[in-house]
Amino acid sequence: MPSLKEIRTRIASVKSTKQITSAMKMVAASRLRKVQNSIVYLREYADTLKYVLSDVMLRLPPSYQNVFLKQRSNNHVLLVAIGSDKGLCGTYNSLLIKRTLQELYSLQDEGSQVTLLVFGKKPASFFSKRGFQMITDVDTHFDKVSYEYAVQFTDLIAETYLKGNYERIMIVYNRFRNAVVHELTTEQLLPVSEDDLMSAANDEERMDDPVILEPEPEEVIDHMTRQYLNYNVYRILLDASASEHGSRMTAMHKATDNADDMLKTLTLSYNKARQASVTRELMDIVGGAEQH
Numbered sequence: 001m002p003s004l005k006e007i008r009t010r011i012a013s014v015k016s017t018k019q020i021t022s023a024m025k026m027v028a029a030s031r032l033r034k035v036q037n038s039i040v041y042l043r044e045y046a047d048t049l050k051y052v053l054s055d056v057m058l059r060l061p062p063s064y065q066n067v068f069l070k071q072r073s074n075n076h077v078l079l080v081a082i083g084s085d086k087g088l089c090g091t092y093n094s095l096l097i098k099r100t101l102q103e104l105y106s107l108q109d110e111g112s113q114v115t116l117l118v119f120g121k122k123p124a125s126f127f128s129k130r131g132f133q134m135i136t137d138v139d140t141h142f143d144k145v146s147y148e149y150a151v152q153f154t155d156l157i158a159e160t161y162l163k164g165n166y167e168r169i170m171i172v173y174n175r176f177r178n179a180v181v182h183e184l185t186t187e188q189l190l191p192v193s194e195d196d197l198m199s200a201a202n203d204e205e206r207m208d209d210p211v212i213l214e215p216e217p218e219e220v221i222d223h224m225t226r227q228y229l230n231y232n233v234y235r236i237l238l239d240a241s242a243s244e245h246g247s248r249m250t251a252m253h254k255a256t257d258n259a260d261d262m263l264k265t266l267t268l269s270y271n272k273a274r275q276a277s278v279t280r281e282l283m284d285i286v287g288g289a290e291q292h
Contacts, residue, residue, distance in 0.1 A: 002269070002273070003273070004270065004273050004274060004277065007266055007269055007270045007273060008270065010266055011263065011266045011267065011270065014259050014262050014263055014266065015259075015263065017255075017259055018256055018259035018260070018263070021252045021255040021256045021259060022252070022256050024088065024248065024252045025248075025249055025252035025253050025256060028245045028246075028248040028249035028252060029179075029245075029249050031245045032179060032242060032245035032246055032249060035145070035238055035241050035242040035245060036176070036242055038238055039176060039235070039238050039239065039242055042231065042234060042235050042238060043235060045231065046228075046231045046232060046235050049224070049227065049228050049231060050228065052224070053221070053224045053225065053228050056220060056221055056224060057194070057221060060218070060221060064218060064221070066221060066222060066225055067162065068158070068161075068190060068191055068192050068225050068226075068229065069191055069192050069194055069225065070191060071191055072166075072167045072168075072191070073167055074165075074166075074167045075111055075112045075113060075167060076112065076113045076115070076165060076166050076167055077107050077112045077113070077114050077115070077166060077167060077168050077169070077170060078114075078115050078116075078117060078135075078160065078161075078165075078166045078168070078169045078170070079100065079103060079104055079107065079114050079115070079116050079117070079170050079171075079172065080116075080117045080118075080119070080157070080169065080170065080171040080172065080189070081096060081097075081100040081116065081117075081118045081119065081120075081123055081171075081172045081173075082096075082119050082120065082171065082172065082173040082174075082236065082237065082240040083096050083097075083118065083119060083120025083122055083123035083124070083240075084120045084121075084122055084244045085120055085121040085122070086121075086122075086248075087122060088248060088251060088252070089244055089247040089248040089251055090247045090248070090250060090251035090254075091247070092174065092243065092244055092247035092248075093120065093122040093123055093126075095184060096123055096172065096173075096174065096184065097123050097126050097127075099172055099184040099186070100116075100118075100123070100127075100172050103170065103172055103186055104116070104132075107170075112167070114133070115133050115134065115135060115166075116132050116133065116134045116135070117134070117135045117138070118134065135160075138156060145234075145237045145238055145241045147230075147234050149237070150230060150231075150233045150234035150237055151230050153233050153237065154226075154229050154230050154233045157169060157189065157190065157229075157233070158190070158226075158229065161190045161191075166190075168188055168190065168191070169188070169189045169190040170186060170187070170188055170189065171186070171187050171188075171189045171236060172184065172185070172186050173185060173187075173236050173239060173240045173243075174239065174240055174243035174244070175239050175243070176238075176239045176240075176242040176243045176246065178246070179246040179249060179250065180246065180250055182239075182242075182243035182246060182247070187236070189229075189232070189233070190229075192225060192228065192229070
């Protein structure tokens with residue numbers, strides 16, 4: 001049985017750990033609330049923007065080709081994975097890595113050459129150590145999600161795509177549902193799926209009134225497509241960030257509960273050890289008195 005001093009040391013250590021996990025839980029919950037509020041409004045805006053973009057596309061001549069809508073075929077795919085820089089967030093990164101591997105092997109089985117672009121130190125470290133083909137000459141660190149960062153992210157992706165090296169750009173991320181539930185999702189970021197846009201158009205009642213587009217329909221659609229990409233990426237980053245905070249909050253909540261259970265067990269062990277120590281001392285006193 002451990003000594004009283006050893007048990008006291010473990011109790012102090014667990015109490016210290018509990019304070020840390022409890023504080024991290026509160027910080028994650030605070031950040032989650034801020035991001036969660038942004039997601040609700042942004043999803044509505046992104047859906048409306050998708051609907052308007054699809055409506056405008058129907059008014060364009062058939063010969064029009066937008067560079068972000070045009071399909072390519074060179075069997076070279078860029079697979080983007082959105083993870084986290086920090087740990088202590090449960091299975092957030094491990095499940096993301098598993099899903100990314102599944103998508104990568106599936107694309108390779110289809111005959112595609114796959115290049116990875118991984119955001120987040122944890123998953124990036126995993127893939128770089130295993131020799132996967134990766135883009136490593138860009139800054140893949142982000143701490144706080146903002147629209148300005150989303151625009152920079154989109155510019156990076158668009159520039160890579162416009163070089164003509166990739167047929168498709170796919171993105172793997174966690175779509176936020178609530179603090180406990182977030183589902184791994186794979187989306188095609190580029191080229192923008194016309195079928196996806198048209199499905200959004202069919203979900204709404206379309207107005208047949210004449211629409212005036214200025215300066216020119218082509219210029220309007222070019223601008224709106226870029227805006228759609230910016231806000232779609234912003235939505236994805238917010239989803240990933242909220243999922244990370246939710247995972248961390250849940251993990252720290254469980255860790256705090258486990259610390260409470262350990263404290264109860266250790267306190268019980270301490271009381272038993274102390275009682276045994278007192279009993280031995282009393283027996284020594286009684287035994288000494290009997291000898292005299």
